[in-house]
Amino acid sequence: MSTDKKPLSATARAVGERIGSLRDFIEFLEENGQCITWTNEIMPEPDVRNIAVAAGRDSMNGPAVIFNNIAGYPGKKLVLGVHGSFTNLALLLGHPKGTTIKELFYDIISRWGDDKPLLDFIEPEAAPVNENRLTDNFNLYDLLPLYRINEYDGGFYIGKANVVSRDPRDPDNFGKQNVGIYRIQVQAPGEFTLLSIPAHDMGRHIMAAEQEGVPLKISVMLGNHPAMCMFAATPVGYEESEFAYASQMMGSPLRLTKSGNGMDILADSEMIIEAELMNGVRTFEGPFGEFPGSYSGVRKIPRFKVTAISHRNDPIFENIYIGRGWTEHDTLIGLNTSAPIYAQLIKDFPEVVAVNALYQHGLTGVISVKNRFAGFAKSVAMRALGTPHGTMYLKNLIMVDDDVDPFDLNEVMWALSTRTRADDTIVIPNMPLIPIDPGAEVAGKGHRLIIDATSFMPPDKLGSDSKIVTPPAGPEIDEIAKVIQLLQNGVNS
């Protein structure tokens, strides 16, 4: 899947060439005042979560935070909030601070696709991630500064790992190789549980391995290129490669190599944990504070055994704070959740202008569309519910006109206030829904709500006698707004 491409700006190309790893990006964020280091000694709990939540309050401009003085973990480094603000994402894409969410959305759309992957393969011996290699006596508690993310989590979680697996029935197929973010609970020094469900690519791989009685090998990548994390959390097609998407977004090659157990992995990641599914074993896992802002309950889930670990010298453990929003999770996946829904919709409906699915992984979405005829927005809404992500996530959909910025909630509320009739809402009962939505009727099933907040068109007579004020708008006003912001911040423009 791809969209119309625009050439990258010189700055975006330069940033893409410069950033080849998490380390490169942290350095870049530091130079731009978007990464701080917490040097005072802290306890793993509750200090890490307290600082992470405080740093994450500003979803536009909050910094990443490096911890290098955690009691009991001398010499270990932890980083949180690398994707914690839209400004951090803007920098990654070669934009200045102050770039709007809508501008980022259109930029990501213009880079969207997997038709021109930029992948360099290097020998494992040359890969920085292989600077150190362990083949026995694994102790994840010693290698990583692990801690409890939320106070009632069932254990210590790795929340931002990018997990590579291959379809065990088609192990040579690069496209069917999946990279996804799945929550990992450390269950023993060399064992962990990994939560996936049948709807996930990884879930398919687990079921296939157990059905066929064949081993399922995975490589857990920690501390990755920042674009990789964004695409590991993106719902791309089953036969599409997240590596391809990530490299195409950056416009610069990603360096891949082979893990010891045969997966394609990023050569510049901080750590690779190679593991194998313990076929047929299910272990207590959870609770875990999840992205809807509530705990998902205790379940018995698949368990994996570590078979080898590679890591760079002085590896940085990258993790995430996740819980009641706004959190890094929302910034990390918001635009990459919105983009594929948009790309799928415009194939049939070019009238779609933008899709905002930032809220709780798209449990609420706002779609801006130019009505082709009366009631058209409702048809588009139905199509959105039928997209792969919409099928399980788009619970509340607000449809707005093309003159409303779906990322500007003041504008969305204006549309709701002035263009919605109570009978222009639709409830579709008993639809599939992600099991962890606390608002579900039963876990896995719930109702969908469509609110048509678009204006009326013939043959509808309503509203025909009202005319909208047209305040100055467009690029010229956007520029003036930026100048005002600079003047306010004391910068001469």
Next chain:
Amino acid sequence: MSTCPRCQAAEEKIRVEHKGLNAQGELVWTIFHCNACEFTWRDSEPAISIDYDTREAFFRVDPEKPYPVIMPPAQYK
């Protein structure tokens, strides 16, 4: 730490998982794991996470009770 803070399993079901030392090699905290309910905790954590009576009762686990199984392996047989 005599019993599990989550399921009150007896001491013999609890294993020492890892000891955190400072740069001088002195013990800072210890991580424990319950073999009955698979709860993991550190003895330096706030009471709300590791004290049975302080924890919300909602989060207690009874390992003898049935819990949902994700992709139950039995379905393949």
